[in-house]
Amino acid sequence: MSGAGPRMSTLKIKKQADGFVLDYGHVRLALDTGIKGETTLLTHGHTDHLRGVEKAHRVVATKATIDTLRARGHGVPGNLELLEYNQRVGQLGVVVTGLNAGHVLGSTMYLMEFDEGLSVLYTGDFNVIDSMVHQAAVPVSADVLITEATYGAPEWVFPSRKNIYENILRATTEVIENGRLPVFQAYSLGKAQEAIALLQWGGFNVVSGNHRIDEVCHVYNQHGSDLRHKPLKHSEAKDLLSGACAIVSSSFHHTRRNIRATMGSRAAKRIINNMEHYSLSGWTLGDSSKTGFPLSAHSDFNGLKTFAKKVNPRVVYCFTGNASQFSGHLVDDGLNAVPLE
Numbered sequence: 001m002s003g004a005g006p007r008m009s010t011l012k013i014k015k016q017a018d019g020f021v022l023d024y025g026h027v028r029l030a031l032d033t034g035i036k037g038e039t040t041l042l043t044h045g046h047t048d049h050l051r052g053v054e055k056a057h058r059v060v061a062t063k064a065t066i067d068t069l070r071a072r073g074h075g076v077p078g079n080l081e082l083l084e085y086n087q088r089v090g091q092l093g094v095v096v097t098g099l100n101a102g103h104v105l106g107s108t109m110y111l112m113e114f115d116e117g118l119s120v121l122y123t124g125d126f127n128v129i130d131s132m133v134h135q136a137a138v139p140v141s142a143d144v145l146i147t148e149a150t151y152g153a154p155e156w157v158f159p160s161r162k163n164i165y166e167n168i169l170r171a172t173t174e175v176i177e178n179g180r181l182p183v184f185q186a187y188s189l190g191k192a193q194e195a196i197a198l199l200q201w202g203g204f205n206v207v208s209g210n211h212r213i214d215e216v217c218h219v220y221n222q223h224g225s226d227l228r229h230k231p232l233k234h235s236e237a238k239d240l241l242s243g244a245c246a247i248v249s250s251s252f253h254h255t256r257r258n259i260r261a262t263m264g265s266r267a268a269k270r271i272i273n274n275m276e277h278y279s280l281s282g283w284t285l286g287d288s289s290k291t292g293f294p295l296s297a298h299s300d301f302n303g304l305k306t307f308a309k310k311v312n313p314r315v316v317y318c319f320t321g322n323a324s325q326f327s328g329h330l331v332d333d334g335l336n337a338v339p340l341e
């Protein structure tokens with residue numbers, strides 16, 4: 001990719017698996033992927049950021065990210081360097097600072113400051129909005145920004161978190177008042193914990209429909225959350241499912257199977273027939289075929305744009321989702337931006 005100025009080395013960013021390999025001078029780093037003999041900066045524990053990481057010589061990540069990997073049954077790299085937010089770790093030619101990304105527990109943006117003077121910010125997945133369980137990502141200035149662009153098109157502007165939360169709680173109340181069971185589908189890492197925290201705050205009993213959610217909730221609680229849902233196997237879960245509660249599920253299919261396995265077929269049939277399904281995802285926005293709420297762990301279009309402007313970089317590389325459309329919008333706003341696909 002393009003140079004970073006006169007008399008300096010050239011920054012090269014190459015896509016590999018679902019991440020990137022970055023070369024600058026004598027420094028080579030892998031971002032959310034792995035290369036033999038080199039260091040990987042791992043942003044978070046979602047599966048699409050882990051491909052190839054096992055090849056890494058050394059992996060830099062937060063302890064929370066590593067704990068979520070374990071909870072979700074992923075292998076954990078042997079040579080780990082754990083870092084806290086705002087902590088700096090060095091290797092020859094570069095100093096790396098980990099910054100909160102606001103996406104899921106442990107999620108990290110990386111600011112790389114090279115000895116030659118160039119600074120590069122890699123966001124991974126990030127969210128600029130505070131949630132019940134995550135703090136918003138805050139921009140820092142950098143010469144080069146490598147940003148995700150999942151929702152990088154103008155149609156993806158989400159309602160306020162407060163508004164989405166109110167709508168979820170209102171629907172939960174209505175469904176339960178009608179004698180039915182609301183089931184919310186959410187990723188087992190991040191969104192499920194936000195949904196549980198919200199429903200719990202709203203005064204509802206919550207049952208989780210999947211073992212992975214329970215494992216990840218355990219990690220959230222170890223890192224300071226107070227999630228008090230009941231796993232399906234809990235002695236109270238059967239009564240709750242026959243009475244009034246909300247279910248949080250990472251897979252409707254597996255939740256139904258788990259209910260059959262725990263409750264017996266007759267009780268399970270009654271419970272399953274009584275369910276009202278909702279999806280918690282940014283993609284539900286404006287899609288009438290999907291019943292749900294646009295609760296996203298990513299920044300929306302305005303959030304991505306404001307973030308990029310505040311970083312105030314000389315060049316922006318956009319990846320994933322709407323990368324080319326988003327870079328076009330940044331160019332319209334006077335930034336030098338290109339897609340990295």
Ligand SMILES: [Zn+2]
Pocket residue numbers: 044046103125
């Ligand atoms: Zn993610």
